[in-house]
Amino acid sequence: MTDRIPSALRPEHPIPRSLSQLVEEAGFDASGLTGDVEVTGVSLSSKDVAPGDLYAALPGVRHHGASFAADAAASGAVAVLTDPAGAVLAAESGLPLLVTPEPRAALGEVAAWVYRTRIDPPTIFGVTGTNGKTSVAYLVEAVLRQLGVVAGLSTTAERRIGDDTIASKLTTPEATEIHAMLARMREADVRAVVLEVSAQAVTQHRVDGIVFDVVGFTNLTHDHLDDYSSMEKYFEAKRALFDPDRARRGVAIVDGEYGRRLADESRIPMATIGTRDDVEAEWSLTVDDEAEDATSFTLVAPDRRTLSTSVPLLGAFMASNAALALVMLVEAGFDLDAIAHVLERDGGIDVYIPGRAEKVSGDRGPTVYVDYGHTPDGFTVMLESMRRVATGRVIMVFGADGDRDTTKREEMGAIAARLADVVVITDFNPRYEDPATIRRALIAGATAAVPDREIHEIADPKAALRAALDLAAENDIVLYAGPGHEDYHEVAGERIPYSARDDARRALQERGWL
Numbered sequence: 031m032t033d034r035i036p037s038a039l040r041p042e043h044p045i046p047r048s049l050s051q052l053v054e055e056a057g058f059d060a061s062g063l064t065g066d067v068e069v070t071g072v073s074l075s076s077k078d079v080a081p082g083d084l085y086a087a088l089p090g091v092r093h094h095g096a097s098f099a100a101d102a103a104a105s106g107a108v109a110v111l112t113d114p115a116g117a118v119l120a121a122e123s124g125l126p127l128l129v130t131p132e133p134r135a136a137l138g139e140v141a142a143w144v145y146r147t148r149i150d151p152p153t154i155f156g157v158t159g160t161n162g163k164t165s166v167a168y169l170v171e172a173v174l175r176q177l178g179v180v181a182g183l184s185t186t187a188e189r190r191i192g193d194d195t196i197a198s199k200l201t202t203p204e205a206t207e208i209h210a211m212l213a214r215m216r217e218a219d220v221r222a223v224v225l226e227v228s229a230q231a232v233t234q235h236r237v238d239g240i241v242f243d244v245v246g247f248t249n250l251t252h253d254h255l256d257d258y259s260s261m262e263k264y265f266e267a268k269r270a271l272f273d274p275d276r277a278r279r280g281v282a283i284v285d286g287e288y289g290r291r292l293a294d295e296s297r298i299p300m301a302t303i304g305t306r307d308d309v310e311a312e313w314s315l316t317v318d319d320e321a322e323d324a325t326s327f328t329l330v331a332p333d334r335r336t337l338s339t340s341v342p343l344l345g346a347f348m349a350s351n352a353a354l355a356l357v358m359l360v361e362a363g364f365d366l367d368a369i370a371h372v373l374e375r376d377g378g379i380d381v382y383i384p385g386r387a388e389k390v391s392g393d394r395g396p397t398v399y400v401d402y403g404h405t406p407d408g409f410t411v412m413l414e415s416m417r418r419v420a421t422g423r424v425i426m427v428f429g430a431d432g433d434r435d436t437t438k439r440e441e442m443g444a445i446a447a448r449l450a451d452v453v454v455i456t457d458f459n460p461r462y463e464d465p466a467t468i469r470r471a472l473i474a475g476a477t478a479a480v481p482d483r484e485i486h487e488i489a490d491p492k493a494a495l496r497a498a499l500d501l502a503a504e505n506d507i508v509l510y511a512g513p514g515h516e517d518y519h520e521v522a523g524e525r526i527p528y529s530a531r532d533d534a535r536r537a538l539q540e541r542g543w544l
């Protein structure tokens with residue numbers, strides 16, 4: 031299931047620790063330890079085991095990790111952390127066992143202990159919310175760099191340690207990977223780390239063993255109702271991050287109901303940001319100007335100091351993301367005036383976010399963006415911004431993920447039909463679902479909302495994009511929403527290499543526009 035974790039995300043010079051010490055110091059039931067041994071790392075998949083690792087054999091949806099204990103031993107694992115059922119399965123590996131009733135809940139602490147990530151930690155930022163997490167994480171990292179701080183970053187798109195970039199698989203890595211990455215970051219003298227935190231990561235104990243200095247909340251809107259039975263449960267998963275056991279301080283955008291509730295109900299000090307006049311908040315954001323590839327804004331602090339700057343990206347929502355990033359930095363102790371000074375020196379926030387409102391066109395032909403929007407709210411904010419800057423029509427190409435929250439599809443179709451002039455519906459990661467069924471749901475939503483909207487159904491994404499470009503005039507905008515930074519298209523369990531950004535550039539070149 032998991033590909034190997036790149037060695038660049040593990041410490042180069044791990045320091046051994048003995049399991050008996052872990053039992054002693056972390057309060058594990060010593061009767062669960064069947065032999066002592068020194069460990070240098072922890073891994074959650076037999077495929078990721080490096081020599082000297084403690085293999086965490088967890089029960090999963092499809093397998094019990096303990097059935098791979100022999101494979102882990104063959105790769106150099108020196109002990110197994112598992113539950114009582116796993117202890118039976120792992121016995122034949124002959125490795126010492128550390129048995130605990132809920133190994134997943136123990137994993138963060140164990141990994142933090144093995145990798146010593148609690149000792150002299152960097153400043154750790156966490157970002158959560160339905161939309162905008164990746165963008166905010168990049169924005170925090172960008173300003174840290176501008177301030178001269180060596181930073182680390184972990185997002186859906188990439189993990190970054192200083193200048194090294196490694197592609198990501200999950201939004202938030204497993205606890206084993208996070209602590210290994212933090213240990214590697216320490217070797218690279220990283221002093222501040224930004225982690226994107228999904229709701230699933232909180233629920234699945236992936237961020238256990240970390241105390242965040244500042245956590246930020248973007249918004250909460252419809253998504254992931256396949257993993258959470260209600261918005262309330264989804265909210266609870268996010269709120270759990272804003273707890274004294276997990277974080278010292280929080281920052282929330284309080285435009286929406288959930289942001290306000292989070293600020294009111296959290297048991298950690300919370301700073302609030304409002305991006306509309308009718309919202310009461312300590313910090314206020316005003317968008318000064320929106321252009322095709324830049325948004326300028328002014329942030330007013332609780333003490334009335336102001337910071338006026340810009341992001342080199344389209345959209346008022348990117349100004350909200352930037353405001354959250356800046357207030358998180360202030361809450362972490364960075365001085366607002368010092369931040370204002372470097373941003374003025376550099377002409378704004380110097381950031382590149384792969385596949386988020388990314389303009390791929392040049393000076394000729396229509397303006398073309400590739401974006402990662404895959405929720406009703408993401409569609410809304412992006413299309414509303416495009417409508418404000420467009421001098422021509424907005425043509426939108428999109429699909430919807432297979433095997434993911436099916437309840438949002440009709441709403442996505444409806445928003446596209448209401449806010450775009452032309453809609454091209456295509457396939458996007460159908461996974462194991464019938465792609466025609468997904469398209470039908472999107473089209474049903476679109477036609478119910480705007481019966482006479484111009485809608486094209488073109489299954490092949492490359493053909494759909496080219497059809498949109500053929501329809502576009504010089505002053506039109508083409509938005510290709512969904513694929514963002516991804517470099518594959520997932521069909522029936524197979525990942526077919528496909529980069530929408532490269533394909534869009536190729537299509538523009540074919541037309542002599544780039």
Ligand SMILES: CC(=O)N[C@H]1[C@@H](OP(=O)(O)OP(=O)(O)OC[C@H]2O[C@@H](n3ccc(=O)[nH]c3=O)[C@H](O)[C@@H]2O)O[C@H](CO)[C@@H](O)[C@@H]1O[C@H](C)C(=O)N[C@@H](C)C(=O)N[C@H](CCC(=O)O)C(=O)O
Pocket residue numbers: 031032074075076077088089090091092093094095096098199200201202203204228229230231
């Ligand atoms: C549905 C779900 O949550 N699945 C998670 C779950 O997988 P699983 O229980 O099916 O694992 P399994 O295949 O039964 O295997 C059991 C154990 O055996 C191990 N194993 C398995 C095979 C093998 O050869 N060797 C081996 O060691 C596995 O590493 C695992 O620990 O446990 C795995 C390892 O602990 C997770 O990686 C996996 O997340 C999958 C990849 C996933 O897609 N999760 C999604 C829902 C997710 O977390 N998404 C959010 C993004 C949200 C957003 O859009 O913002 C995220 O943070 O990425």
Ligand SMILES: Nc1ncnc2c1ncn2[C@@H]1O[C@H](COP(=O)(O)OP(=O)(O)OP(=O)(O)O)[C@@H](O)[C@H]1O
Pocket residue numbers: 159160161162163164165166186201226248249347348350351385386387401402403404407408409411412514
């Ligand atoms: N503040 C925001 N409010 C609403 N939509 C947003 C916001 N910021 C970004 N988006 C939209 O959501 C898409 C995903 O953005 P981003 O990757 O930053 O969010 P995310 O929460 O990290 O999502 P994911 O975890 O799926 O990557 C963007 O491409 C854009 O369409």
